[in-house]
Structures are given as structure tokens and as C-alpha cells.
Amino acid sequence: MKTLAQEKLNVVNTPVEKVDGKALVRGKPVFTDDFDIPNTLTVKILRSPYAHAIIKSIDTSAAMIEGVACILTYKDVPHVIYTRAGQGYPEPSPYDTFVLDRKVRYVGDGVAIVAAENEIIAERAMKLIKVEYEVLPAVLDFEHAMDEGAPVIHDEAEITGAYDPKHNIAAHYEMEIGNVEEELKKCDYVVDEVYYTPNQSHAMMEPHGAISYFDPNGRLTVITSTQVPFHARRILKRIFGVNCRVIKPRIGGGFGGKQALHVEPYVVAVTLKTGRPAKCIYSREETMTASNTRHAMRFRARAGAMKDGTLRALELWGLSNTGAYGEHALTVFMVGGSKTLPLYNKVKAVKFGGDVVYSNTEPAGAFRGYGAPQGTFPLDSILDTLAHKIGIDPLEFKLKNSIREGETSPIFKIMGEGREGVDQIINSCKIEECAIEGAKEFGWYEKRKRPRIDQKRRIAHGYGVAFAMQGSSIPAIDMGGATIKMNDDGTFNLLVGATDLGTGSDTILAQIAAEVLHTKVEKIIVYSSDTDMTPFDKGAYASSTTYVSGNAVKIAAEKMKEEIIKAASEIMNKPVYALELDEDKVISDDGDTLSFSDLQTKLFYTFNQRQLEVTESFVSEVSPPPYLVSFAEVEIDLETGKVKVVDFLNYIDCGVPINPVLARGQVEGASAQGIGMALFEDHVMDKNGRLVTNDFFTYKIPARGDIGSIQVRFAKSYEPTGPFGAKSVSEIGLDTPGPAIANAIFDALGIRMRRLPIRSEDLFFEIKKKGL
């Protein structure tokens, strides 16, 4: 098998500038809301003030004031059930959503679509719509969604794919390998605890938004801030029965929040009704309260180990809140087990399962980590507790029991995304380097010799470590395509469906193409994510772009290389085996050269005339996990319970980072979001189900200075199935901050915090109880 030392790399593994970087730092008009199309209607959504209600009557006549083009209610839009989740087809999420329905299921659910000449008129009209509601009892606490007699949220006849909607169960899953109950009885030490993770908001800087219009030839076109343009096109076709072109411009962050259809059906409904361009840009409040959150989860976590530190049994039994609609319900929940438990593959028994329930709260959806942060928090926390019980270093305990190169886990085969998974042997796993070198870098052993509590200054310091894995793509399901076209000026167009949402995927895909074609990134002109122009790609999710789209680009570039050499052989009158690519030209073994520009020019005008162009696709049979060991140092104010992350060190095995600066940025950013989820980001709902935390004043994401230092180190790793040895890097960083910080607090104070975010007031009362 190939290793990194065998790769001679010129472009890959170097920090080239982002291909869209200059436009972004210049503030060019590249985002959805920056596009002005003449004659565009402004679209606003009237939203439900009630968590659960039936629309008894809706009267729009008084609202049809001058300047209003149309007002659409549930009577005016197609009554087609679908899922907003942008996933492979057929989707594993239940079909439980209409564009507008007679029933509203959370505060913020859509009631009417208003389209007007401008925003002022649209807002005035919204106030004039008369809606009479029959308010129903609501399920606001998801832990009571399955109670006897709980209100039924999805009683529509059309619903399909939900597990047991009459009892508010959107999805259910369970699996067991061995017998956890029996194995726990044999263990010297057992931990059995309950953990909670919150309904974190994505809080991407660019709110949701979309524009739709008919192009001059009557083709319906949608410009939208989406991670899934091809899924969006397919779902719009299902709802409205029309074909369309979906264009993804630059995206102002998504983090999974844009792996669903939010705005697109509203603008398309207006354009189809009026024939006019329609634009809808969500306010921050709508983005916060009426799109998606992370699935809040509760896990009962059990683990057992022997005196010698051998982990014997593991169980995660969960309850997940999917809110009013079931997008990503089953799959996010399963990832809570499938991308966490294989890390500890030496156990004799392992069990995972539980329910995903509906409630009358904002729908949950995909969010960076996709269930793995929810599963890693309880899993890593109980292992930490076990290590303390046994009396061994938690770092050594976790390392001793974790997976190694050449090994596998039966979970890979049993658990996929919404269905069975695939068998895989781990080809690259540098978790030992991550743990051992990370410990050195962090000063793990020295720091843990220090005293933890300074009573004089009333502060405490603690040190925690957390281990995580993720995946690289959804194997045997998700496909990416790439087209490469050669131009006579010596450049190439790289057309990909892959969806750069700020991650830099356009750049790293260009690097991969440039590496194969012996050219520079500047010569690779990337066009991405236009469903009429680029080949299909599943979209940006499941840590798949580098791996799946990257492999597609690599295969396409290799094919293009073959085509170039074949054409050059005809022109230069040399055998194919005597030719190689080198710095934008073909060279022969006797020193003849032909530049790419001359080659394609000849092919255009004078010799064996043809356009060199190739399209290739890639779908993976495996999903090689990246690995991460994170170390946290926290400082706790004993007077207030305030926790400050002083130092957060990530040691990651993501294979070969295609672009080290961009890869580092992915880990740093994910760490910050994870620290936000661990300490700051707390949604508060009033007794009627309205989110009180509906803006950046009340919902606290980490600001500059809220976090000490975040460090990133890369393990020397090479994944033989990845493009140039790469695995995924974008999600895994979010898995570790919760448990690493909680473990550090436990290390400092002996207090085990089992609910994220760890609010200072909660910790304060624990400190009081302990008399510290």
C-alpha cells in the first residue's frame, strides 16, 4: 500500500490561497442576497404564534393592499408531502412536511407566503391577514413526547416513513452485539449515567435565503444558499412538478443548517403563481427560530471495565428530539452510535438504540458532527469516569482500548445511515501518535502533577482529554462527479457539483486536479454547484467532499492526463510511453515538448480536431474515519462557576491535509463551535413554546476573547483510499470540546457535569454542594 513518503507532491499538501479568497476579502457581490434581479418581489412568511394549532380560517382579503402581488395559504400551494432533508434518494427521513399546512406544529411554522413590491408593503400586508386558530395542547418537553395521552403532532393521513407517528415517534433504532447485560455483571467497575446535549443553533453568519425566476427561455431558476443543490432540485420537482435549475453562489456558512430546504419552496411558489422573480431572505430571528437546530439528545450511558483497564461493555440508549418535523431524524441518531462506538472496538458487547421523537419545537436537522457530538459527550465522559474509578490515567485508558490500523469493528457493517453499513478494515489510524505526541505537546503529565484548586485566588484548573472519530462520506450511497475541460489558453475548467459553503472545497479540488495535471491552481478554473452546468454531486455533508468529490476529481484528472498524452502522441509522433506531463506541457524522453496551450490550440483548429473533456464519478465502498485526540485546560472561578477554556489542543489524523491552512481552519472553527455548545449556547423557550433566545443578543455564540487558544497539530498519516492520502477533516473537531471540557472540570473539582451547555450557575451550585 502507498505511503505519504511515496507521493511526490507539488500542489497538494501546500497552503495555496483560496480560489474564491480575493472576491471574499474584497466584499464582492457573491452571496444570494447580493443578486438584484429587476422586477423582483419581496417574499415574507407569516408564521404561527402557537406551538400547536389548527388554522380554522384564514382571510387574506384585507391584506391584498396595493403593491401586494400574491398571498398564498395552504389552500394555494400543492398538497404534496415531502421531507425538507437534503439527502440521497430515497431519503431515510420521513415524509411529514407540506409547503404550508392547515396544521401548525411549532412557533414559527409557516402560515402564509406574502409577496409584495417591497419589504415595507409585505410587512404591512402580513399584519392584515386574519387567522383564526384552534389552539391544541402541545408537546414542549421532548422527554414527555411518548407519554400516554400526549398530543399527536403528526396525525395527517399522508405521512410515510415515520416509525410510530401516533405516539410521536419519528424513528426508532436498536442493535446489540454480544450481551451487554451479562458482560456488565462480569465487570469490576461499572458506570451508569444520564447525559444531555442541547438544541444548538447553527448561527451561520449568512441567514437563509433564495431567489427564483424564469430565465429568458422560461427555465425556472433558483439561486439559493444551500449545501445540497441537486437534492433541492429533486425535492422542488416532487413538490411542484416542475423542472428547474439550482445555482449555489458563495455560501455564508452552513454547518449542516443548509442541508435542508428552507426558503426555496416559498419563492418557487410565488414565481410559479406570478411569473415574477421572487426573493426571500430570512431575518436573523427566522434563521434562529424557524429553520433547524441540532437534535437535542438524552443518553443513558453504561460502560464496564476490568481492574486491569480492559473495557468490556458499552451501551448508549438514547432519546432524540427532532422537533416538529423529522428531517435527518433517524440518520443523525444512528451516527450518535455508528461514528462513536467503533472507536472502542475491543469490547465484548456493545449496544445502541432508542427513539427519535416529535415535539412542538423548532425542527432539528443536520448539524456539523451529525449526532457524533451527541454520542461522544456521554461516551467519552463515562470512560473518563471509569478511568478515575479504576485509578488509571484517562488518556491511557482510552488509548489502550481504542481501535488500531488493520483492525475493524462489527458496527461498521451493522450500522449505516438509516440502513445497514459496510464492512471496512481501518487502513489509517494514528490515534497513538495523536494521544502520545499530543500529551507531550500539551504537557499532560506535567500539568496533571500541579495542584488543581487555588483557594487563595478562588480559582481551579483542570485538564481533560477526549477521543473522537468520524467518517469520510456515506459509503455505497453518496456519489460525486467531476468534469475537466481543456482550454486553448493552457487552463482547465473544473466543473464539480461539490458545494463549497466556505470550507474551501473549490480550492482543494483544484489542488487535486492541478497535482495530477502538473499545473498550478491558477490554471484550474473552478465552477461548482450549478445543476444545469456541473455534474451531479451529493452536496456538502457527511464529511464527504474531500474524500468523495476529491476522488472524483482525481480520477477525472487522471483520465484527462491520459487524453492529453494520447493527443500529444499523435501530434508529436511519439509513443505514449515516451511522454510525461511536466509544468503545463507534455515532454518526451528525448527532450521534445508541447505546451498544453499549443496542444489544445492544434486540436481546436488544425489537427485531429476535438475538445478534450472528461467526466468521471466516484462512490466509495468505505468511509475511513479521521481520528482526533483533544486536550483541554480550563480555569474555573469558584465564586461564580464560570469556566474559561485556557488552552485547547487538537491532535488530528485526517490523512494528508490537501491544504494545511484550510484544514487547520476547519478544526479551529469546529473546536470553537464545540466550545460554544459546551459552555455558551443555551436556548431558552417560554412556556408557550416560543424561543426567547432568537438573536445574537440572547443566543450567545463564542465571540473573540471568549476562548483561550485553540491549537491544531496533524498526525503523519496516509489514507490509501483517499485522494493523495486524504480523509475528512470538517466535522470531527466538534465532537471533542464537550467531553474534554467536562472531563477537565471533573479533573479540577471532582464534579461530573452531565448536561451541555455547562452553565456557570449550574456548576456554581455544584461547587457549593461540594463545599469547595
Added chain:
Amino acid sequence: MKVNLKINDKVQSVEIEPGETLLETLRRIGYKGVKHGCSTASCGACTVQIDGRPVLSCTTFTAAVDGHDVRTIEGFSDENSLSDIQKAILEEGGSQCGFCIPGLIITSEALLRENPDPTEQEVIDYLKGNLCRCTGYESQTRAIIKAAKERRSK
């Protein structure tokens, strides 16, 4: 009503609605580099400079800026060159999605004018009002320290 604004050194007479914010006016007349992130003066994406000071345009009435000097991101570089802050941001990976970047650059320009040699802590303190959800801030701090150094050496 009509107001006269000097935007990026160009004097413009603009017809506005009463109660219109500077964010709305600037975006309407084509300065799309001014970003709308929150409406509650929390995120800093809409930052512009008024008479050289960073100001949140989402909570500034256009009428109040009549006769003043407004500078948007479009006024900090041209098609042929980038500012040293812009370059450093690209080199350090300080821009991922890029949505917060115009506001960040405008605030950073004001910082470096007031304090050409800021410490890391001073950068963090000055830029606290500019939220970023992508980067975790580390790369942006590195970039601004780097740009400051570059600027001092000129």
C-alpha cells in the same frame, strides 16, 4: 428625502425613505459588501467607517449621516491590488465563508490606524464586536498581527 453622502470618496445624492438605515441604503445603491447578519447590532457584519470610525450601519439612520464621509469594503482595495490586511487574511486562512470579512477588515483598518502595534489581546478586544462562526478567530488574530507588522515595516 434626499441626503448627500460621500461614499468611498465619491459624493452621491441619494433619495431615501424616512427611517431608512445606512445598511439598507448602501445595499440598495449597490454597496453589497456591506453585509446584513443580524439587525440587532450584535454581529458586526454591517460595519462601515463614518469619518474614519467603525460604525454598525444596521443601527445607523442614513439621514444622520447626511454630509458625512462613508467608507465601505469596496473602498479599501481595487481590482489590481489587495490591502495588507486582506492579503494576511488570505495567507492565514482567516476567511472561510467570507461573510463576516468586510466588517472585520473595516474594523481592523481602524484598529491599525489607532494602534499600529497591537498585542494579541488588543486585537481581540478591539474586534470583539465582529462575530465569526467559521474560524474560531485564531487565524484572524494571526492575520491582523501579521498585517500590522507588515504595515509598520513600510
